[in-house]
Amino acid sequence: MKVIYPLVAVLLLALVAYLGVAIGLEYLFGVIIPYVSVILFLGGFIWKIYDWVKSPVPFRIPTTCGQAKSLEWIKRDELESPSGFWGVFGRMSLEVLFFRSLFRNTKAELVPGPSLAYSSSKWLWMAGLIFHWSLLVIVLRHYRFFLAGVPGFVEFLESVDGFLQITLPTLYITDLLLVISVTFLVLRRLASAQMRIISLSTDYFPLFLILAIALSGISMRYLDKVDVVAIKVLVQGLVSFQFDAPGGIGGMFYVHLFLVCVLISYFPFSKLMHMGGIFLSPTRNLANNSREKRHINPWNPEVQYRTYAEYEDEFREKMVKADIPTEFSLPSEKEKI
Amino acid sequence: MTTNPPKLAELQLEYEQEPSLLKGDSPGKEWLDIPVEFRDGNWCHAAKPNVIEDLGFNNPRKWSPEDEDWQLEEGWQKKVKNGMKERLDKFRSFKLFMDICVRCGACADKCHFFLGSGDPKNMPVVRQELMRSVYRHEFTWSGKIFKGLVGARPLSEEVLKEWFMYFHQCTECRRCSVYCPFGIDTAEVTLMGRELLNLAGTNINWISEPASNCNRTGNHLGIEPHTYKNVVESLAEDIEDQTGVTVNPSFNRKGAEILFITPSGDVFGDPGIYTMMGYMMLFEHIGLDYTLSTYASEGGNFGLFSSNQSMKKINAKMFHEAERLGVKWILGGECGHMWRVVHQYMDTMNGPADFLEEPVSPITGTKFRNATSTKMVHIAEFTADLIHQGKLKLDPRRNDHLKTTFHDSCNIARGMGMMEEPRYVLRNVCNNFNEMPDHTIREETFCCGSGSGLNTDEYMDVRMRGGFPRASAVKHVKEKYDVNALVAICAIDRASLPPLMNYWNPGVSVYGLHELVGNALVMEGEDERTEDLREDEMEDLDSESTSREYDE
Numbered sequence: 009m010k011v012i013y014p015l016v017a018v019l020l021l022a023l024v025a026y027l028g029v030a031i032g033l034e035y036l037f038g039v040i041i042p043y044v045s046v047i048l049f050l051g052g053f054i055w056k057i058y059d060w061v062k063s064p065v066p067f068r069i070p071t072t073c074g075q076a077k078s079l080e081w082i083k084r085d086e087l088e089s090p091s092g093f094w095g096v097f098g099r100m101s102l103e104v105l106f107f108r109s110l111f112r113n114t115k116a117e118l119v120p121g122p123s124l125a126y127s128s129s130k131w132l133w134m135a136g137l138i139f140h141w142s143l144l145v146i147v148l149r150h151y152r153f154f155l156a157g158v159p160g161f162v163e164f165l166e167s168v169d170g171f172l173q174i175t176l177p178t179l180y181i182t183d184l185l186l187v188i189s190v191t192f193l194v195l196r197r198l199a200s201a202q203m204r205i206i207s208l209s210t211d212y213f214p215l216f217l218i219l220a221i222a223l224s225g226i227s228m229r230y231l232d233k234v235d236v237v238a239i240k241v242l243v244q245g246l247v248s249f250q251f252d253a254p255g256g257i258g259g260m261f262y263v264h265l266f267l268v269c270v271l272i273s274y275f276p277f278s279k280l281m282h283m284g285g286i287f288l289s290p291t292r293n294l295a296n297n298s299r300e301k302r303h304i305n306p307w308n309p310e311v312q313y314r315t316y317a318e319y320e321d322e323f324r325e326k327m328v329k330a331d332i333p334t335e336f337s338l339p340s341e342k343e344k345i
Numbered sequence: 346m347t348t349n350p351p352k353l354a355e356l357q358l359e360y361e362q363e364p365s366l367l368k369g370d371s372p373g374k375e376w377l378d379i380p381v382e383f384r385d386g387n388w389c390h391a392a393k394p395n396v397i398e399d400l401g402f403n404n405p406r407k408w409s410p411e412d413e414d415w416q417l418e419e420g421w422q423k424k425v426k427n428g429m430k431e432r433l434d435k436f437r438s439f440k441l442f443m444d445i446c447v448r449c450g451a452c453a454d455k456c457h458f459f460l461g462s463g464d465p466k467n468m469p470v471v472r473q474e475l476m477r478s479v480y481r482h483e484f485t486w487s488g489k490i491f492k493g494l495v496g497a498r499p500l501s502e503e504v505l506k507e508w509f510m511y512f513h514q515c516t517e518c519r520r521c522s523v524y525c526p527f528g529i530d531t532a533e534v535t536l537m538g539r540e541l542l543n544l545a546g547t548n549i550n551w552i553s554e555p556a557s558n559c560n561r562t563g564n565h566l567g568i569e570p571h572t573y574k575n576v577v578e579s580l581a582e583d584i585e586d587q588t589g590v591t592v593n594p595s596f597n598r599k600g601a602e603i604l605f606i607t608p609s610g611d612v613f614g615d616p617g618i619y620t621m622m623g624y625m626m627l628f629e630h631i632g633l634d635y636t637l638s639t640y641a642s643e644g645g646n647f648g649l650f651s652s653n654q655s656m657k658k659i660n661a662k663m664f665h666e667a668e669r670l671g672v673k674w675i676l677g678g679e680c681g682h683m684w685r686v687v688h689q690y691m692d693t694m695n696g697p698a699d700f701l702e703e704p705v706s707p708i709t710g711t712k713f714r715n716a717t718s719t720k721m722v723h724i725a726e727f728t729a730d731l732i733h734q735g736k737l738k739l740d741p742r743r744n745d746h747l748k749t750t751f752h753d754s755c756n757i758a759r760g761m762g763m764m765e766e767p768r769y770v771l772r773n774v775c776n777n778f779n780e781m782p783d784h785t786i787r788e789e790t791f792c793c794g795s796g797s798g799l800n801t802d803e804y805m806d807v808r809m810r811g812g813f814p815r816a817s818a819v820k821h822v823k824e825k826y827d828v829n830a831l832v833a834i835c836a837i838d839r840a841s842l843p844p845l846m847n848y849w850n851p852g853v854s855v856y857g858l859h860e861l862v863g864n865a866l867v868m869e870g871e872d873e874r875t876e877d878l879r880e881d882e883m884e885d886l887d888s889e890s891t892s893r894e895y896d897e
Contacts, residue, residue, distance in 0.1 A: 013494065056444075059440075060437060060441050060444075063433065063435065063436060063437040063439075063440045063441075064437060065436075065437045066435060066436060066653075067689060067693055068693065069438065069530070069760075071519055071522045071523055071528060071759050071760075071788075072759055072760065072761060072762030072788065073523055073762075074762060074764070074787075074788065075762055076715070076761060076763060077715050078765070078766060079711065079713075079726060079729060079730055079733070079766070081733060082766065082769070083765070088762075091715075103526070103528075107526050109451075109523065109524055109526050110451055110526040112524055112789075113451050114524075114784050114789075115454065116367070116454040116455075116814075118360060118365070118367055118368055118460075120361065121817070121820075122357055122360040123820060124460060124813070124814050124818075126782070126783070126784040132449060132450070132451060136449070200369060200450075201369050201370060201372075202366055202369075202454070202465075202468065203450050203453075204371065205366070205371070205375065205376055205468075205471070206448045206450055206468060206474075208448065208495065209494055209495065209496075210487075210495050210496065211447070277486070277487060279444070279446065279447045279448075281444060282446075282447050282527055285441050285527060286526070286527050288437065288441055289441060289445075289527050289528040289529070290438045290528075291438070291529075291530045292527075296761075296762050298688055298692060298693070298719070299687075299692065299716040299718060299721065300714065300715050300717050300718055300719075302692045302693065302696050302697050302718045302719075303693045304693065305693050305694070307435055308694065309653075309654060309657070311654055312658070313560070313657075313662065313665070314561065314662075316640050316665060316669050319562075319563065320640075322561075323569055323570050323571075323639075326569060326570055327571065327597075327639070329571060330570065330571035330574050331574075332570055332571070332574055332596050332597050333597050333599065334597075
């Protein structure tokens, strides 16, 4: 069920767009929905970030993954246990750009003895990295639709991405890598019992959605070719707030566009927000310097603790007998407290 | 009839023959459909009514987790939901971690409880989902609309029981957070979970009673001042008997330069007492002007394991006492969770400690620049500096009867980043030190299985399973290097690793780092040493083989 429902949902969504355009709802799918979804995406993203940021970070809780700053002759690891801004900057850059923590991944196995053995396991890291970078390059490549000319960096990306120069039009490596890595990410959830049990329908849904977007995009390029010039006119119209939908683009394009709209509308209200969240994670984005620099908790509560005076009041007699120094002697001065 | 814990052979057979998620066998149903089952050995005694009253928590009553009816108060759900809302607004970590998990599974096989039990709900991601599912139902629109389809479920008594079980099968060790691509820390979820359990009046005694004791008497065990002094003095006598050197600890002494605070387990528990003897010998050796306090006689802080408020309350005594005694700074003994609190919470909660001075070693003049605000120094930092500056006379051959390995305690490694200091000290006080395998030490270290206030006897089944990954790593070096001494710098380790070793690796004893320092110290006016602090025979120091090692 966890797998079937999201799969069916994605297929239905695709069908809705295809049929919708077939019965002449181009304006809805080409203009209204894109605007609504962009508003949902931007508004939702900002709202979610605000929602997180308004909760304070009461304590400095980095997870230290290397030697902290200590005595001068002890070699410290600024990237794994940063003591200041630049260390944190480096640590966060490694996390965001190269998925440092995932790179550490191991696989534990119960071996005869019984005993446990650990081996390095980099598949998830590799697939994740390929997936995210490919997606980024593909999104950037789409920038060509948004401007009248084609910016230099997009041309550069296209030429690098298409360096194999096979097929016509040229095959983009990132298209291929994206499809392969998403497929892998789906299959790994299905292949192991551990992954099956932890996966929710909301884990499969975005994967299927992205896969469908990629496949519809690829099919437009290689199989069911669409009128690219008309698409560019549509997109330019959208970005310059001219609300016309040119006709005759082809159903597959609207499927592609609609699924993208679904994805970005869904984004801020789902786990996909890990994209924004990673920057705010207090176990990673704080320096490990809490004994050196006082961290302030804005809601630091007043707490009644048992003071020394109360303690001595209870135990004074026993303390005096045991020759433990006290503030007050027995018992004549006691009333002073 | 099962025993608690099961016989080793039975558990080994279970590991090898029974299907387990760890080995890739599917439990045949979703974790949501697996009922919670309390049986002998997998639950801790409920907190006693007087302890609950003392701590000011809800619904004091006599009950047991095994009871069908937990005698929950009318309206407990509302209290818990409101408590959740309050904490989501107060802790960004909590809110963020509820939202951003993608269930990638990197954490799944990183938890010692999962590795020792194969229980799906012990995968850190599922432990978080126990809470997240309720969060979705109460606080997200998708959860409210799509319910179970998006993994949301209402808060029920069954869910509370599940929380009780699994937030007490997490030792807040943070190993999973090392591997998480977003740094999601299950300990944050468990901490919140336990606070919410407090609101529902479902606490465990092993955590609550020490917290309550600590408030009244100054330490977890409820030891009163005169007894505390007696015990420390008897340890001083033991030192004199064994070494001929007199050490003179002082108590609540105003004007001392340094206040020394260590977990009460070092004073009252075997083998912690030998570590305490090591500290006292070290301080005598260097002529340190220090005092102990009977009021701040607990380094540990079981408040960390139950609520932020109790943590702050218990911790407040350290600065309060340091100010009263007029010391310059505080030196802290070997302990794991104590140091998580001191390093990451203390200054924020109870600082600033303006009345103290920036810590400088009176022996070497070294400034502890990493502690300039909190003004509390870890004993391993302090001793490593002494050794580095050549201030200690050490004969590591006196530990030649020990073949050591070092257990990083979770909080020290992952909450402080202290990895090298204890190793440096260890290498200088003994000749035989071998590391456990990769992925089981430093930031990847495994919990003893009993941390976060779970080292209670009725919980042996869970503890022996949870300690399996640590024991398995020790077994490796025991077989490879004949290791017989597991050195740790944590009081809970010293209490909980001995039964773990007896169970899995008989013949391996547990030592504190400063016990080995005490063994190796060559003190002025000492008698000839032939026994270590536990009165075990040292190796004959005159024999050729050992002195050769020393010459190297």
